[in-house]
Amino acid sequence: MDLDFTEEQDMLRNSARDFLSTECDKAMVRQIEESEEGYSPEIWRKMAELGWQGLLIPEEYDGMGMGLMDLVVIFEEIGRNILPSPFLVTVALGTPPIVEGGSEEQKKEILPRVSSGEAILTLALTEPSAGYTADCVELKADAQGDSFVLNGTKLFVEFASASDYMVVVARTKSGGDPENGITLLLVDSKSPGIKIEPFATTGMDKQCEVVFDNVSVPKGNIIGELDKGWPIMAKTLEKATVAKCAEMVGGMQAVLDMSVAYAKERVQYGRPIGSFQAIQHMLADMYLRVETSKNILYQAAWMVSEGLPAAEKVAIAKGWCNEAYKKVTEDGVEVHGAIGTTRDHDMGLYYRRSKAAEPTFGDTESQRELVAQQLGL
Amino acid sequence: MDLGFSEEQEMLRKTARDFLETECPTSLVKEMAEDEQGYTSELWGKMAELGWMGLALPEEHDGMGMSFLDLAVLLEEMGRACLPGPFFSTVVLGGLTILEAGNEEQKKEFLPKIAAGEAILTMALTEPSASYDPASITVKAVPDKDDYVISGTKLFVENAHIADYLICVTRTKDGAGKGEDGITLFLVDGKSPGITTTLLKTIAGDKQCEITFDNVRVPQKNMLGERDKGWPVVAKILQKATVAKCAEMIGGAQAALDMSVAYAKERIQFGRPIGSFQAIQHHCANMVTDVDGSRFITYQAAWKVSEGLPAVMEVSMAKAWVSEAYRRVTQLGHQIHGGIGFCMDHDMPLYFKRAKAAEPTFGSADWHREIVARELGL
């Protein structure tokens, strides 16, 4: 047992924290949020210089060949600072299927461009049913000659608007086991017949509707095997969920730090409010939520990175982080009082993100249900 | 709108509180939890003298002709005192059912006995399924000449071991689904041949029983209400019993609150009363909010029931809320009392145990939330 991060990981954390606080202060966060692209190409380029986009990509494809625990460190810092960008969708949703199931040719073509920051990827999985299970995938890919023709609608595709490629999860066979008959396709986001429309969300995170109207995709763009795409998807979702949880944990930590600092400095009745037991106990509970979230996340991340069966732990982590982030931000607002509810205050930035993160990759109830299934209930 | 209690109700409350403080100290409550019978005839007799068993029965049947709302006030005080014994089962489950469904002859025979404290009653409703759903009634009553013959097992029947009469909820019709149709009520002599009663051991020391009916013969004239049409009666009584239970619960919650606040004022730690610490203050504030909210929601339901207004929603809201509020109040009460409250001899555990016992009785919070959801058209 070793429950510490490595020295390298501590260094990675420090440099990430420095980089983000320098490059992306809260004024910048707000500016990017309001922008049409929803991210800053300049920061994106600098991140690539640091090698972040290629973190999970093997060195032979110009990546850094690092592990999921390293990625957790980065995502914690991103969540802590807030960085509106297509980083999670590129690194944790778009890249893993290619690394996992892509052909040599696909890897050679796409991965170096991801590493260099030239290509933005995303995953087109969810549909109007807004579920993350195989039975929710209805978008059809019909084989026609050397191509597949895609018809249907994907919803909540984050940063589809900024993407160069989408990994589209399509149904190529109906009936029977819903996990059988799902195919992953690498699709150029600018292909004719694709209509992308971003909509306004709580998280201001460029969620898009993507309509496929007779979109033709060459058969060579299948990632993995025909009809056998779901296992790759499930693995990808595990990683992405871990990344999302790390982002949430970072956000919680930021809210806790802000709230503690405020409780020490804000004076009422002639003393800092942090000396009142009611505030102390609220902050103690926030701290407890942050620490429990971290511990369960690290365990889940470790299991995924070791290739151990991790479905249960990942579900536990996401369900727990959902509730924790929600409560921590609510209590954070409470500690701050009225000032915390103003638009200019940073609390709101985190509060909105806690709401946006909750349903992403499964809300609390669905995670609990997954746990219940794992327990044979 | 009038959200206050009447002068009579205030007097009733005061009399009840004084009487129970003298006659039903917590030492007696603890003794009765261990006692097999579970009550003393002395206290029972004194309560009858005060007219309590007949409080909500009509005067023509030797009752006091007061309302269900008045009964709720009395039950609140009983909950405060943790009154042991068969008052609830006799009056609420027995007396009110006969009043609701009995014919003139039955009323004449049984209600004066109840009012006089001469008869102990209970209702044999739940079965091993431990559910308050009509579908779970499987104990059979089969006609045979002038009798019905009852067979089956009832479980969680309070005070069956001392009951003179049981109101047994039976199924008299096969097929036709297992729903509300085909349920019939019988007034059964508790000493009938074929009845076996086993006392269960429970967390609160209340006297829950198993009753097995082995071909128990009941004369046809003991049928309460119409054959096969008994469920609406049960539903009505369940509604009253649920509110009555809530009234008992708020009395208990109030007592736990009062004790805890008093203790918080007197217990010194770190050189000051613990009630001067904000954490304890907020515990107390949360408790009083729970008690007050519970009282309001309970009396709203009690008033509607008392007035004969539709109250399904109000009753279920009350039970769903009060079940959890009483639990929170006793839990915080224990937290305030610390180690001393964890001792067997202390009074706090009486309330904790009763809160636990009351939670699933007449339907848990979840059960009643489901009813509220249904009433909302969900």
Added chain:
Amino acid sequence: MDFSFSPDEEKFRQEVHDFVAREVPPGLETGVGGFVESEDEWQFARGMTQKLAAKGWLSMAWPKEYGGQDAHMKSVILNEEMNYLGAPGLDFGGVGMLAPALMAHGTEEQKKRFLPGIASGDVLWCQGWSEPGAGSDLPSLTTRAVEDGDDFVINGQKVWTSHAQHANWCFLLVKTDPDAEPKHRGISFLLVDFKAPGITISPLITMADERAFSEVFYDNVRVPKENLVGEKNRGWRVAMTAAGFERSGIYRIALARRNVDRLIQYAKEPQPDGRVPAKDPLVRQNLADLYVEGEISRILAYRVAWQQAQGLQPEWEASMARLFGCEFQQHVAHTGMEIMGLYGLLRENSKWANTECKMARQSLLAVGATIAAGTSEVQRNAIAMRGLGLPRG
């Protein structure tokens, strides 16, 4: 990071499991903290303690120089398995509290005299700390020890002394300077032979009907000065060492997890009316929630254990593990009662009672969880002030 136990540790867990399966008759089951009820069970528990000692397990967390194995992590595994399986025999007071305090603060003479009896499981020690007026505020204790020749003379009353009726010796906190400020600088740590005249024991029965605790009255009890551990008026430091040796609180979590696993089993089985509780979505959600809390409790406890195994002194981390574990225990008891409905109200010796899920008893035991040995309020104070550096009120 590495969340796994070593193969050696995993093997040890299995050994403990096999040992318990071999030694403990079915049906015997301890309460929180390894407590047993009847005299027969108590005798059995003492036998188990000696067997554990013979295997070298009882004091395995001790440093090698005192006959231990420096195996802190393994001792936590032992603790977890024994409590999960409801096996009696672990000795917390002597092995887990007094011995480490003696190692750090005792004289060579005291170590030689007392440690062997603890390690062999032959001498049973009880803890005399709490008083009626000194609970959360322990330093305000008033049991007096006055010097008289070669002795201290003790007068006063203790409460919540565990196993007093069976104990051979007691490690006692007394006031030797009633005027000291801060109060904890007037406290001394004494070792008291329970055969000494003037000691009266009065059993204290808990609301869960546990009979493991007592009130102990000291009426001019003479204790030789050689039984003072550490310096006079500096007993608080000794007490803190005693309380700090094992802080994971894994025993409580193991017991609560056992109850969760039983509830899960219960929910899978058809009930008397054929209904399978696990089909109810609310039951599924609630059980999953309990399981999640169990997993998190466990991680928090392991973290504390791991820190201690590294020679670190967890502070707020231990308060957190404890707070979370205690509230978890209560949550299990409460939700278990909900899931079992009216059946949950039955005591374990009643007809119709479920023989596995004894939730009525668990719910009563759980009341003490957030009170004993540091209330949840005190834990939150510690987390806020020591963990977050918030100012004192």
